[in-house]
Amino acid sequence: MVATARPALEAQRLRADFPIFDQKIHGKPLAYLDSAVTAQKPRQMLDAMHTFYETSYANVHRGVYTLSERATAEFERARGLVAAFVNAPSPRELIFTRQATEALNLVAYAWGLNNLGPGDLVVVTELEHHSNFVPWQYMAKRTGAGFRMINVNADGELDLGDLDAIAAEGQVKVVANNLVSNALGTINPVEKLAEWGHEQGAIVVVDAAQAAPHHPVDVQALGCDFLAFSAHKMCGPSGVGALWGRRELLEAMEPFNLGGHMISKVRYEETTWGELPHKFEAGTSPIAEAVGFGAAIEYLNEIGVEAIEQHEQKLAAYALERLGEIPGIKLYGPPPDRRAGIVSFNLGEIHPHDVAQILDSEGIAIRAGHHCCQPLMTRLGVAATNRASFYLYTIPEEIDRLVDGLHKVQKILG
Amino acid sequence: MVATARPALEAQRLRADFPIFDQKIHGKPLAYLDSAVTAQKPRQMLDAMHTFYETSYANVHRGVYTLSERATAEFERARGLVAAFVNAPSPRELIFTRQATEALNLVAYAWGLNNLGPGDLVVVTELEHHSNFVPWQYMAKRTGAGFRMINVNADGELDLGDLDAIAAEGQVKVVANNLVSNALGTINPVEKLAEWGHEQGAIVVVDAAQAAPHHPVDVQALGCDFLAFSAHKMCGPSGVGALWGRRELLEAMEPFNLGGHMISKVRYEETTWGELPHKFEAGTSPIAEAVGFGAAIEYLNEIGVEAIEQHEQKLAAYALERLGEIPGIKLYGPPPDRRAGIVSFNLGEIHPHDVAQILDSEGIAIRAGHHCCQPLMTRLGVAATNRASFYLYTIPEEIDRLVDGLHKVQKILG
Amino acid sequence: MDDLYREVILDHYKNPRGHGVIEDADASAEGVNPLCGDEVSIYVQFAPDGETVDEVKFSGRGCAISQASTSMLMEMVVGKTAQEIAELPKEELLEEVGIPLTPIRLKCALLGLGVLKVALHRAKGTPLPQEWAGLDELELK
Amino acid sequence: MDDLYREVILDHYKNPRGHGVIEDADASAEGVNPLCGDEVSIYVQFAPDGETVDEVKFSGRGCAISQASTSMLMEMVVGKTAQEIAELPKEELLEEVGIPLTPIRLKCALLGLGVLKVALHRAKGTPLPQEWAGLDELELK
Numbered sequence A, B: 001m002v003a004t005a006r007p008a009l010e011a012q013r014l015r016a017d018f019p020i021f022d023q024k025i026h027g028k029p030l031a032y033l034d035s036a037v038t039a040q041k042p043r044q045m046l047d048a049m050h051t052f053y054e055t056s057y058a059n060v061h062r063g064v065y066t067l068s069e070r071a072t073a074e075f076e077r078a079r080g081l082v083a084a085f086v087n088a089p090s091p092r093e094l095i096f097t098r099q100a101t102e103a104l105n106l107v108a109y110a111w112g113l114n115n116l117g118p119g120d121l122v123v124v125t126e127l128e129h130h131s132n133f134v135p136w137q138y139m140a141k142r143t144g145a146g147f148r149m150i151n152v153n154a155d156g157e158l159d160l161g162d163l164d165a166i167a168a169e170g171q172v173k174v175v176a177n178n179l180v181s182n183a184l185g186t187i188n189p190v191e192k193l194a195e196w197g198h199e200q201g202a203i204v205v206v207d208a209a210q211a212a213p214h215h216p217v218d219v220q221a222l223g224c225d226f227l228a229f230s231a232h233k234m235c236g237p238s239g240v241g242a243l244w245g246r247r248e249l250l251e252a253m254e255p256f257n258l259g260g261h262m263i264s265k266v267r268y269e270e271t272t273w274g275e276l277p278h279k280f281e282a283g284t285s286p287i288a289e290a291v292g293f294g295a296a297i298e299y300l301n302e303i304g305v306e307a308i309e310q311h312e313q314k315l316a317a318y319a320l321e322r323l324g325e326i327p328g329i330k331l332y333g334p335p336p337d338r339r340a341g342i343v344s345f346n347l348g349e350i351h352p353h354d355v356a357q358i359l360d361s362e363g364i365a366i367r368a369g370h371h372c373c374q375p376l377m378t379r380l381g382v383a384a385t386n387r388a389s390f391y392l393y394t395i396p397e398e399i400d401r402l403v404d405g406l407h408k409v410q411k412i413l414g
Numbered sequence C, D: 001m002d003d004l005y006r007e008v009i010l011d012h013y014k015n016p017r018g019h020g021v022i023e024d025a026d027a028s029a030e031g032v033n034p035l036c037g038d039e040v041s042i043y044v045q046f047a048p049d050g051e052t053v054d055e056v057k058f059s060g061r062g063c064a065i066s067q068a069s070t071s072m073l074m075e076m077v078v079g080k081t082a083q084e085i086a087e088l089p090k091e092e093l094l095e096e097v098g099i100p101l102t103p104i105r106l107k108c109a110l111l112g113l114g115v116l117k118v119a120l121h122r123a124k125g126t127p128l129p130q131e132w133a134g135l136d137e138l139e140l141k
């Protein structure tokens, strides 16, 4: 992390880097307020991938020829950039996966399936995205381990008062939680949970899919054992993500996917595994995608992730203020100083699908649904919410347009 | 499959579609003879992905807004193209994976781990790529099932004489084999193996990674149950591949990766799975990569995969003839009429690394290694071979340059 | 926009026909649109011939499109036989709805029809269209 | 190219020094380069002081770079103590090899040195450099 103060980011200027904004939607400028689900792509990142394909594409790590050496160098350079972005002690601990979801499944399968059993407990939170909930629920069921959930309070913040009661029920072996909730924007006390998890002798698995694009993330400061995130939410391409894992754990673990590249020796009688990170990267890697991921990290580093965080915090506060003026609106989640650039709400009884559809006719893209957080929706007593989420290219005018759009929704359906 | 005759392809003209050839390697034109490991990319495919990112990028299947509807339509259109390419009865049976390796792991985990046990047998061939060998070896070991290998004869062709003996040893539950060997170019009798496998009550898993880019592949004619392949070997991007599976099997199977998108209902108490193909596509898909895969299929369809097959067969015959003239060369694999556009060889005692390195200085890229086929290498009694492999952009002049290069290798190291 | 939320849709949305529950219904089913979690239940009462729909009601939550289209469906099917409803092409309902729908919203508009066909299938063994046989469009309970 | 296969490399490749096996060696190890399957075994005989390398031999198969660099290594280490060899920086061997190497070929050039350090580590407890401690460069048997 750079300690010196950075200039605030100029979202209006940065928008020029994003070709997606060079178009009209239903005759209106695009207000893309769905960055929590996936971010748009800067030209710089797209060009890096394109150039890689045009000049240096080959498979990595095995070819003796020039193109393959060049591709390998670019691929491993990207690994270094991604590893440094979360302050991993070594790039060897950084595994390229398809996305955060696969990174979490890797841990659930390769660690969970081999280390869990009756009497053990897997602990998740009510705020988890399905991707850090269902794999653990499934592995607990398969292995006979118990499955427990840390609940949220009315503000959508974790209620850590239950921890002792949970620990009394069994041997806590896994604590899986997200750093930032994609449904509510809650910033969670991961350091505390990691400390508690380690006291129990558990591994601590952090879903940083929603944190890494927007906030400085430091695996060493968090004190976790595994951390998962996705390139596509941070200006990178689809098709690639990352798992950081503590070296001793990764080395002791069984592999996950098996096949080409992850082996040392394959014999009819027995197969031995390769070294980190290869052991967990079976088959041909998402090569160009990793290169694009590296380019996205360079783009974010240029702007500064602290500047992004500040920008989004301002937007979130402004959005909460402006949306709060709308009669009948229900806002979910914590106060602005404890939340990321995500605002979830319902407009009285109006179904989120209808809200999103009418907003779309104004060129405004928001999410309407359960946000892959059905356990949380159950808790909130709704099937779905509307969610507006921000990124480095979001400008306050888009929030004004959102508010105007919601007034129109009320006029039509209210 | 189209029955009408297609014009032969003009490789020299097609090369203009591939930007990678617009450069010199060590001052020489690039002779890329490593397409079996990964293929180069036509401008048409790269442009399709780029345009998608610039104009239509969003997450698929959930957004109510225009961009998301557009992205979903392009993504599902690609699925339809890929499914039709292998004559799948329905696009719902076509699952996007990272690559062939992950597709095979999906079957090994979701079917194998849940259906194998002591007394059962998993049967692979000595020709398998590690990606269709190691997952089965591992699952057999985990579940207590037996693991058997169908051997090859001196020509590198499968010896089916052992089948009865294998069947007598246990209940054959899985037959996993490749359609085209990436190490030797052998075209394998998959229909026969599928028939035998089904007589035993086994599932038949076909690795078509090396077949789909070069030969017409028809899952219904093959009679298999699962078929895996990778986009990157067929002019598509890295980071995406496909599994076709028989609907009844896919529907009855447990899921593999768990998380967002693949669910129907998630409750603390229990989770239910979504419909095909979503049940097997957890997390954010390789969206742009799938779109690129579709564009690659359109590119191949335009040329005609039969024309590609014929072109490569001619190149293979020419290469075998020209290489055969080199004193001391050892050629592996079957005669030209039963092989794909792949030629494996050793140049006396000269190590393949040295061969490949010297060829690189002439701008010629070939593979030197075990080709992820260590069991086969063990059988051949070598650590590695040289392999030249061809694609639609390969021209006979490149084979001439290869032969000249090999003479130079012999002069330096012989 | 004006296309999508035209007057007749809004009318059915705000004043749904056949909204409610039939206790001890002759046929019933419940479905959920997995894309948004919307649920709809449908209840059918047959006339004494045991084939003709005498009364039909629906309950559940949903967006304007799904509520309005299910409400329209209720009006369309009374007096029809189970077999006739099984054969009812979805296009006929969509024509009634009468607005252009993207694939995602199509799922909303067809949720009620799918659930109704499943209810009749269960009670009377009438055929399900291929796309519902595989439960592709909805999750049943 | 001429850079890579210069005369001295070719000489060591074609006439490797110390090629062979020492039966009942005081120290030995075998390693494989997982990238190509190349194997090399190294055998060490110590002088009566039990510390100084008296004789060293290698066997196995490999490319010209790995064979030549291992051959050069054999010449470099005779008369050195186990501790001195453990501390030998890889740069010293690479300087001897004296050709530009890409990362992949670097693995070939350093295979022998890695195996030798492992043999001494096992026999004498000398330290392993971090990159070999993690077995990153080679698979040991």
Ligand SMILES: Cc1ncc(COP(=O)(O)O)c(C=O)c1O
Residues within 6 Å of the ligand: A036, A037, A099, A100, A101, A102, A129, A131, A132, A178, A180, A181, A182, A207, A209, A210, A230, A232, A241, A372, B260, B282, B283, B284, B285
């Ligand atoms: C908190 C959180 N976890 C996990 C995911 C899953 O990300 P992906 O689909 O890229 O694996 C998301 C994305 O929606 C998320 O917001």
Ligand SMILES: Cc1ncc(COP(=O)(O)O)c(C=O)c1O
Residues within 6 Å of the ligand: A260, A282, A283, A284, A285, B036, B037, B099, B100, B101, B102, B129, B131, B132, B178, B180, B181, B182, B207, B209, B210, B230, B232, B241, B372
């Ligand atoms: C026959 C065969 N199977 C499987 C694979 C693995 O392909 P991927 O790495 O794309 O999964 C390959 C690629 O080398 C292959 O040639």
